[in-house]
Amino acid sequence: MKPVPRPTPETQPFWDGTAAGELRIQRCMACARHYFYPRPGCPHCGSADVEWVRVSGRATFCRDAGRCSRLQVGWCGGRV
Template identity: 80%
Template sequence: MKPVPRPTPETRPFWDGAAAGQLRIQRCLACERHYFYPRPGCPRCGSDQVEWVTASGRGTLYSYVINHRPAPGFEDETPYAIAVVELEEGVRMMTNLVGIEPTPENLPLDLPLRVVFEQRGEVWIPLWEVAR
């Protein structure tokens, strides 16, 4: 069984968005920069004046590793790609790639991607696939 994240009060808007099919990230109202992972203050300027926004759901492959030694719950899925995706909004998110054979030939950097969601327990997990 794959691990299931536990939403906290700080991350609840992210998980509620995922359940609604939306990728939500935070934006600082002071410096107007987007950021991810969820937290109460801007990591750039320190302001606590932040809001949740719906991201475009589009990004590009920034980096990846092909994992051949599965984590618990992923035994039947090796090999799989663990990736860092750069969103159009400029933030990076660690995730898994789905719907593509994880080989270096299939995963050129800057590959256009789009978010998809997988239900896992009571939460929906954002994953990324090749944008078509």
């Protein structure tokens, strides 16, 4: 049997969303970029001004996003 995840203050809004049948991720208010996994600051610009938003779950990802440079990720569609 797999262990059940324990919500933390950083992840509680995500788990509340799953209980409501929603997918919620964080969005930076400073640079307007979405990101996941939950954390207190934006990994893109460093701002602590972040919010939780409901998203559709539909996205376009670059299959090579882990190997793309920042410029290439924008070119190949590696964004939520």
